[in-house]
Amino acid sequence: xxxxxxxxxxxxxxxxxxxxxxxxxxxxxxxxxxxxxxxxxxxxxxxxxxxxxxxxxxxxxxxxxxxxxxxxxxxxxxxxxxxxxxxxxxxxxxxxxxxxxxxxxxxxxxxxx
Amino acid sequence: xxxxxxxxxxxxxxxxxxxxxxxxxxxxxxxxxxxxxxxxxxxxxxxxxxxxxxxxxxxxxxxxxxxxxxxxxxxxxxxxxxxxxxxxxxxxxxxxxxxxxxxxxxxxxxxxx
Numbered sequence: 001x002x003x004x005x006x007x008x009x010x011x012x013x014x015x016x017x018x019x020x021x022x023x024x025x026x027x028x029x030x031x032x033x034x035x036x037x038x039x040x041x042x043x044x045x046x047x048x049x050x051x052x053x054x055x056x057x058x059x060x061x062x063x064x065x066x067x068x069x070x071x072x073x074x075x076x077x078x079x080x081x082x083x084x085x086x087x088x089x090x091x092x093x094x095x096x097x098x099x100x101x102x103x104x105x106x107x108x109x110x111x112x113x
Numbered sequence: 114x115x116x117x118x119x120x121x122x123x124x125x126x127x128x129x130x131x132x133x134x135x136x137x138x139x140x141x142x143x144x145x146x147x148x149x150x151x152x153x154x155x156x157x158x159x160x161x162x163x164x165x166x167x168x169x170x171x172x173x174x175x176x177x178x179x180x181x182x183x184x185x186x187x188x189x190x191x192x193x194x195x196x197x198x199x200x201x202x203x204x205x206x207x208x209x210x211x212x213x214x215x216x217x218x219x220x221x222x223x224x225x226x
Contacts, residue, residue, distance in 0.1 A: 008153060034214055043117075043204050043217035044156065089155045098169050099213055100146065103155025 008087065010108045019077040021107045023090035026071065030092040034101065035064060035075045037086045044089060047075070077109075085111045115139060117218035119205050125224045126195055133191045134221045138207030145188050146215065147180055148204040149173065156204055162188060195225045 013019050025033070031052040036044035048059045050066050050073075057064050063076040073090050087108050091101040118137040126132050138145050143164050148156035159178070161169040164185040174180075177195075182188040192199055202222050206215035 032213060036217075041219070043206075043219045046214045046216065049214050091155070093213075098161050098163075099144075099208070099215075100158040100161055100169060101156075101215070102158070106153075106155055 008106050008108045012110045013080050015113050019080045021075045021088050023073040023104050025092050027094045029095040032093040034091045036089045039086045080111050082111045117216050119218040119221050123222045128225055131193045136188045136205030142207035142209050144208045146206040147190050150202040197225045200225045
């Protein structure tokens, strides 16, 4: 089937719970980070971003936390809904003005009604 | 529709054939990116245009790949003498100089048989 060979980290939550998706990055020169949501058959959709001079940023139902000491990024989704089910990617800009992004391994979020 | 448009959505081709994909970015976006995504992986950077100038190319972009953005608006990505390893989703993204978050298109899924 389509998922053969797909070895994504997975997170399964109940509707209404909060979700936390984690991402480790490797390059201390990274100065900008983005979280994307990707539904099956679609391109990545921007969720929220954060620059390296910040450690927290909030959006609508989402919060991104950045810990530069341990090179860790997290995405918190409040009151998770079935429509939040998707693959979530973190991406980093490893310095430079061209803002080409390096994507991490995605996490598959499944929200159970 | 003011999003990033990609055409075709799907392409099946025989090994050895040439294929060309088109991307129409958001009209006011002068930065344009091509990425490639294989199943279960995050997108990988291929190339970057600022207006009509191709400013950066990844080592992933072999000699069989060429991208153009002739008038600084739409872009094309051509793959010559396709190989089975070229099978992937090819994603286009655009942004303005002030907005760092990309907007991605829905991609062109290429299958080489």
